[in-house]
Amino acid sequence: MKKLILFFGLSPFLTAAVHAQSSVTLYGIVTANVTYSNNAQTAATANGGRPAGGAQVAQFDSGTSGLASSRWGLKGTEDLGGGLKAIFQLESGFSVNNGALGQGGTAFGRQAWVGINADRYGTLTLGRQGDTSVEFVSALSYGWYWGNLAIHPADYDNLNFTHRINNSIKYLSDSFRGFRFGGLYSVGGVAGNVTQNQVWSTGISYTGGAFAIAASIINARNPNTSLYGTNANASATGNNLGSAGSATAPESNPVIAGFASARTQQTVSVATTYTTGGAIFGVAYSNTQFRGLGSNPSLNTFNYSGSTTLSTVGASLRYQATPFLRFGTSFDYTEGGSVGNKGGAKYEQLNLGTAYSLSKSTEVYVTGAYQHASGTDSLGRPAVAAIGYLTPSTTNKQVAVSAGVKHLF
Template identity: 75%
Template sequence: MKRVFLALTAVSLAPVAAHAQSSVTLYGVLTGNVTYLNNAQTAATTPGGRPRGGTQVAVLDGGTSGPSASRWGLKGIEDLGGGLKAIFNVEGGFSINNGAIGQGGTLFGRQAWVGLSANRYGTVTLGRQSDLAVDYVSPLLYAWYFGNMAIHPSDYDNLNFTHRINNAVKYASDSFGGFRFGALYSFGGVAGNVSQNQYWSTGVSYTGGSFALAASIINARNPNTSLYGTNANASATGNNLGSQGSATSPETSPSIAGFASARTQQTVSVASTYTLGSAIFGAVWSNTQFRNLGYTASLNPLNYSGNASFNTVGVSVRYQVTPFLRVGTSFDYTDGGNVSGKGSAKYGQLNVGAGYSLSKATELYLSAAYQHASGVDSWGRPAVADIGYLTPSATSKQVALSLGVKHLF
């Protein structure tokens, strides 16, 4: 009888032991801040003219300009034995102002994927996810450290993870002596034309002691759909890069919106950091080419042809003053967009930021940015300043200041 009892006890505990090898975690970020923005555009004018506006605004922007947008998610791991694990992650963004779903109303718009991970062999994931530029290059950038206002113009290189990749298969290696590498391919989903909306990226990174270096290439066929049109509210035929605005509404993403007709967008990016004591010194370069403009005639009102290229170079310094206080600054310079002889645009932006940890979960932050624009933007108009995800300026200059709180759970 005693043996029977012990056997039944062992059987009853077996599911518990198996369950102990699996986990599901609910997590999230809540971010809210008040942002001051001068020279906010209220209406756009006809091509060649200047936008109207110039008002100053102070808004509760739901964390848009903060270091991390609000989100919630579920992630899980199941140990399948022999070093093999099943993994998944679903994550949705939202506005803390009113609870509205982020990423254009896409429920799990930040990411939604499932995959397998094997010791020494790496990880394969399938679904809506980040590319290798986001995985390897982005973590070395100042914007990921201090906030969205420090992104490159219109996040044209997607180094701030503005756009997610749908229908994607990704491989990421384990670390070998500090080296990691990976590749992603997104199926276009167009019957009879497997390359129509395809997207691919590759990347490599190295971390050794105080030094880190990462590089990536991304290539989007028909980027208006495959890169900029992946949210639920994206247009099947309209311009997903931005708009010219109107007599009653401001422009959006004027630095790149005029290039929605490109057949291909390719971006090469490289970033590096060096840690010296409590300081981190960083540098970044990215090049984006909008190739074969006019490929989609309905998105080419200015009859562009050929290619448009952008280059950004940036430097940054971050310093951990105390275990609770961090500060930093960066400067980025962008030049590009010349096509059909119209001239290029230039954007110079200075960023400063500070964060103070009240606990492991809660931080107060302050960030500020100043941008100066010159030249001609993608619509053939005099370029205006356009900081982060905020409203473009009515002039060539813009200042933004953001104060907020971030809480992790």
């Protein structure tokens, strides 16, 4: 009886001790901004085949044109002993405009994974997550200085984490003398052809003092499905890379929309930064090949064959002027997309941004971008400017400015 009394008397403390080994954290970003664009299409095939529209547009969005998109999530960890921890993360994007889910209505569209962390040996996770370019290269090539207006055209290299990898297994090492490495593999899930929709990627980074460098490669089979078709609203048979538009709808992602029939997409990216005082200087390069065009005949609207390449080289400067005020600027040059006797396109873009912290959790910001396009895009048409996730311009030039507020919790 004394033992029973002792057990029940101590049980609340024993329970507290067990729970002390586990934790769940609620976190998120709530952001809203007003974005101005000097030119936007309203249709794609009016006026003798040239896009119609061209009016100025001001719109309210939930960070998709600002510093960061709105999201909330849960992170959890449980100490298993012996240096092992069980971990998980669930993250959902949403719009403050109307409360709608992001990522095409996917409940935990940004991230959803579970795994094991082992001291000194790294982390193994399974689920919906980012590839190694997101883990290693993105932090050096993008940042909170100029935001989503500054993505490479159509985010074709996924350095802005537009596309998540479903059904994936990922390993990330711990840091060893400044080095980290990792790899990801996503099973295709197609009966009789396990490699049809597979995705694999690998990456490495090094940080030593003021210098940092990272590189990654990602290879996606049938990218229209395995890479671009992973959201809840993705088409099972249609083009998920973009659209040629219509007499009543504008183009979407004209930089890459014509390459949906590719058998394979492979992207190599590398970025480096050097920090001195409050300034960070950066250089980045990415190269994407769409191989085996025409492999999916139903998506080969333009009867392409062979392969095509897009590449971007960029330079950036980020400066922390005071503990509260920061500035950033970058310039990117993108070219490629030629197929057969169809010449490719060129895109030049200048980005600017500034943010002021009102507290540790809240800041106001202004970002801006100017893009100039030339040549022939993936739709076989004169290339039009297309900044960030905005509606493309009717001409080869586009200017966009975004101002908003971001709150972390």
